[in-house]
Amino acid sequence: MKPINVGLLGIGTVGGGTWAVLARNREEISRRAGRDIRISVVADKETAKAKKLTGGKARVTADAFEVVRDPEIDIVIELVGGVTVAKDLILAAVDNGKHVVTANKALLATHGNEIFAAAQKKGVMVAFEGAVAGGIPIIKALREGLTANRIEWIAGIINGTSNFILSEMRDKGLPFIAVLEEAQKRGYAEADPTFDIEGVDAAHKLTIMAAIAFGIPMQLDKCYREGIAKLTQADIRYAEQLGYRIKLLGITKRTDKGIELRVHPTLIPAKRLIANVEGVMNAVLVKGDAVGPTLYYGAGAGAEPTGSAVVADLVDVTRLHTADPEQRVPHLAFQPDRMSSLKVLPMDEVVTAYYLRMQVEDRPGVLADISRILADASISINAMVQREPAKGERQVDIIMLTHQTREKSINTAIGKIEKLPVVTGRVTRIRLEELQ
Numbered sequence: 001m002k003p004i005n006v007g008l009l010g011i012g013t014v015g016g017g018t019w020a021v022l023a024r025n026r027e028e029i030s031r032r033a034g035r036d037i038r039i040s041v042v043a044d045k046e047t048a049k050a051k052k053l054t055g056g057k058a059r060v061t062a063d064a065f066e067v068v069r070d071p072e073i074d075i076v077i078e079l080v081g082g083v084t085v086a087k088d089l090i091l092a093a094v095d096n097g098k099h100v101v102t103a104n105k106a107l108l109a110t111h112g113n114e115i116f117a118a119a120q121k122k123g124v125m126v127a128f129e130g131a132v133a134g135g136i137p138i139i140k141a142l143r144e145g146l147t148a149n150r151i152e153w154i155a156g157i158i159n160g161t162s163n164f165i166l167s168e169m170r171d172k173g174l175p176f177i178a179v180l181e182e183a184q185k186r187g188y189a190e191a192d193p194t195f196d197i198e199g200v201d202a203a204h205k206l207t208i209m210a211a212i213a214f215g216i217p218m219q220l221d222k223c224y225r226e227g228i229a230k231l232t233q234a235d236i237r238y239a240e241q242l243g244y245r246i247k248l249l250g251i252t253k254r255t256d257k258g259i260e261l262r263v264h265p266t267l268i269p270a271k272r273l274i275a276n277v278e279g280v281m282n283a284v285l286v287k288g289d290a291v292g293p294t295l296y297y298g299a300g301a302g303a304e305p306t307g308s309a310v311v312a313d314l315v316d317v318t319r320l321h322t323a324d325p326e327q328r329v330p331h332l333a334f335q336p337d338r339m340s341s342l343k344v345l346p347m348d349e350v351v352t353a354y355y356l357r358m359q360v361e362d363r364p365g366v367l368a369d370i371s372r373i374l375a376d377a378s379i380s381i382n383a384m385v386q387r388e389p390a391k392g393e394r395q396v397d398i399i400m401l402t403h404q405t406r407e408k409s410i411n412t413a414i415g416k417i418e419k420l421p422v423v424t425g426r427v428t429r430i431r432l433e434e435l436q
Contacts, residue, residue, distance in 0.1 A: 017303030
């Protein structure tokens with residue numbers, strides 16, 4: 001049978017990993033796919049580097065648009081990144097009847113609705129396993145493995161850089177900035193780490209997973225984001241003493257009022273498996289009504305882990321290359337004409353529990369004043385710790401864990417607490433999820 005000809009756009013870290021995995025496991029992959037899969041042309045501006053990596057086994061060009069228009073190419077792998085040129089390349093490939101494999105989470109989260117609509121119209125596939133959680137097959141699990149389930153919620157550690165920083169802060173007692181510098185030295189964090197530490201990267205991935213889990217359009221602009229830069233050693237230590245760990249989680253939930261879509265630091269019980277995911281590893285916890293909670297763990301980034309996901313997509317597309325488009329798995333798991341209009345809730349309407357830390361003057365009546373404000377907002381206290389002041393100090397930390405309440409209510413209460421003359425500075429608020 002005629003081999004499947006693939007055009008690879010970008011042979012950087014992930015592109016190089018994809019090339020290596022396909023070359024090393026070629027025979028195994030062809031046995032699974034039913035035909036040979038061959039990267040016959042590579043587009044990269046660094047042509048000398050591309051020629052060295054491919055060793056003359058593929059044609060190399062600097063013009064990616066030449067590849068997407070090549071009539072001999074069946075599948076285009078887009079690994080150039082970004083949301084401008086990459087979008088133009090994918091839409092051009094689709095327009096030319098090519099199937100597409102991409103690991104571009106930012107592009108899909110931003111322009112996925114348009115891209116999938118174009119692919120649907122042309123009867124071609126856009127596969128994107130590598131876009132979320134690297135080598136973990138979470139997209140396939142959500143699109144296919146859990147189709148019998150009504151997905152209730154997803155909670156994921158989906159940014160390895162942030163997880164490494166929080167793990168190091170907890171294990172070594174170092175401040176945020178020191179661990180960030182170490183992450184940059186090791187190559188885990190970019191020179192500009194904003195996307196990682198401010199939750200932008202995680203928001204891209206969560207937006208994609210929510211669309212598949214609940215059959216809603218991509219709605220990145222409605223995803224709440226809060227990063228880890230303001231977390232302190234004090235909060236990590238107090239969380240540990242209370243039996244919790246702090247992780248940057250992407251959380252999406254189906255509720256009676258709509259879909260929650262949020263990325264933020266979260267206290268989770270230390271006994272949960274996901275709380276013990278350390279370093280740069282990723283993990284995604286999915287709760288289905290039939291199967292219960294399922295956990296997916298592995299390398300969330302890297303050349304070959306992500307390359308593994310890209311090649312898996314190549315095999316899937318190859319198997320379905322000649323299939324009737326109506327018989328393929330829909331891009332977002334649900335049939336395009338059966339997508340849900342469930343709204344994404346504003347953060348003010350989200351219901352969860354909270355960790356509150358406040359520094360107050362050590363004198364009678366302080367706790368009563370704070371408790372009264374919380375009670376007036378119908379917020380009940382689940383647990384409380386009051387630290388003894390150091391010798392000679394007049395300030396003391398109070399830590400409270402609340403029962404579940406609405407974000408709007410806790411914001412109002414915090415505003416009133418901060419105005420009390422006995423409270424020094426701002427109240428630290430971290431959301432808390434039991435993940436039961």
